Amino acid sequence: MTRTRPSTIPTRHPDAPAEVPVLGPIARVMRMKPPDDAEWAAIGEALTIGDRPMDELVEWMYAAGMGKVRPLFDQALEHGIDSVPDAPEPLRAFFTQVENPPAWVDWKRIELGERIFQAAGIDGIYVARDVPFLGGFVASGINRTLLLTNTGKSGATGGGRRFAETMKWALDVISDGGMRPGGKGFRSTLHVRLIHTFVRRHVANLPEWSAEDWGVPVNQTDMAVTMLGALYAPALTGMMMGNVFTPRELDAIVHLTRYVGWVMGIEERYLPTGFVDATKQLFHYLTVLTAPDETSMQLARPMAEDPLTWYYSNLTSLRRRIAWAQHLSISTAFLGRGRMRQLGLPSYMPPWYPVAKFPVNVVRSGVGILVPGWRNRQARAGLRAQHAFIATLIGPEDDGAIGGSVNYIGHAA
Numbered sequence: 001m002t003r004t005r006p007s008t009i010p011t012r013h014p015d016a017p018a019e020v021p022v023l024g025p026i027a028r029v030m031r032m033k034p035p036d037d038a039e040w041a042a043i044g045e046a047l048t049i050g051d052r053p054m055d056e057l058v059e060w061m062y063a064a065g066m067g068k069v070r071p072l073f074d075q076a077l078e079h080g081i082d083s084v085p086d087a088p089e090p091l092r093a094f095f096t097q098v099e100n101p102p103a104w105v106d107w108k109r110i111e112l113g114e115r116i117f118q119a120a121g122i123d124g125i126y127v128a129r130d131v132p133f134l135g136g137f138v139a140s141g142i143n144r145t146l147l148l149t150n151t152g153k154s155g156a157t158g159g160g161r162r163f164a165e166t167m168k169w170a171l172d173v174i175s176d177g178g179m180r181p182g183g184k185g186f187r188s189t190l191h192v193r194l195i196h197t198f199v200r201r202h203v204a205n206l207p208e209w210s211a212e213d214w215g216v217p218v219n220q221t222d223m224a225v226t227m228l229g230a231l232y233a234p235a236l237t238g239m240m241m242g243n244v245f246t247p248r249e250l251d252a253i254v255h256l257t258r259y260v261g262w263v264m265g266i267e268e269r270y271l272p273t274g275f276v277d278a279t280k281q282l283f284h285y286l287t288v289l290t291a292p293d294e295t296s297m298q299l300a301r302p303m304a305e306d307p308l309t310w311y312y313s314n315l316t317s318l319r320r321r322i323a324w325a326q327h328l329s330i331s332t333a334f335l336g337r338g339r340m341r342q343l344g345l346p347s348y349m350p351p352w353y354p355v356a357k358f359p360v361n362v363v364r365s366g367v368g369i370l371v372p373g374w375r376n377r378q379a380r381a382g383l384r385a386q387h388a389f390i391a392t393l394i395g396p397e398d399d400g401a402i403g404g405s406v407n408y409i410g411h412a413a
Helices: 023-029 037-046 052-064 066-079 089-098 107-119 121-138 140-148 159-173 184-204 220-239 247-264 275-289 294-309 316-342 352-370 374-394
Strands: none
Touching (some): 066 089, 107 247, 121 374, 159 184, 159 220, 220 275
């Protein structure tokens, strides 16, 4: 169905929904429909909305003198706003708000969600990288911002580096107690939120950026779908690779995603409230944002070739080639050959890795559910493997500091 786009909505917002591989069939099984007129318009309007609280804070920081007040922000970020003597009112107001979680936050569900992500182990990271992260490059509207910050132009400084930074953030988020105010994930998320505002200001002022066409850089729609893609989509895709979750665990995954999104600056009206709602939201976003173009290939190709540069202690050349084939097999299995061609990637790779791991994951996750205490053991082992993978991605000497790929923008990092 073709819709008429109001003049207030950026032209990147399409007139008709796109086909969505993987999630589309799931949505049909769950009897979900494409967004109606009101939902369609709301997604388009959110393209023009940034993060008002952080945007206003950064505006004040520039006016007050970034060199003077940025250390105060960093102090509040690391140790809480009460650690800043005589904190300026704009800074105190922002941190007071974010350090007091909404009433709907349930810490037991948050902690369960963290543990389930840990228990997913290395396959959870593989799926996140090879399906929503790589496949997300079909969203050309989001790609524009990445390219205008020089992020993602090559496997060395772009796709691979950006994923390592995203993974470092995600591991902070899912660490034990990571999202408690002052926790590693809480601090990392606020740091990313600050970077988003620096990027938003920088890109919006570039001559290459057209607000009429693209809306606001790093807007509510793009942030919401990215959050779902980073945390919720890997769990959903992981189920298709044999990972079994209880309804309680799925609810915890979505609850963690919801709270992380809130800390990130996504407005509550755009946050998922449960498993069905998260699936519906992701489906709706993808029908709107899926629009592959030349930027999709520009970003996807270096990402797909990145395993050929990974760090291994022995048999390096052989293991790199195996990793390249392994990750292409995951992408092809879930994105489909048509989507792989749109990304400019080989579409001939058989899905050998997902097929091989499906029965293993069914047994492994099933045992985790049935045997008391086993999920916790899986979480400890899984977290170790996830952290080790960062060294494989970028080398043991690189800490994968969040924001490194855009640290030239307003000294954001």
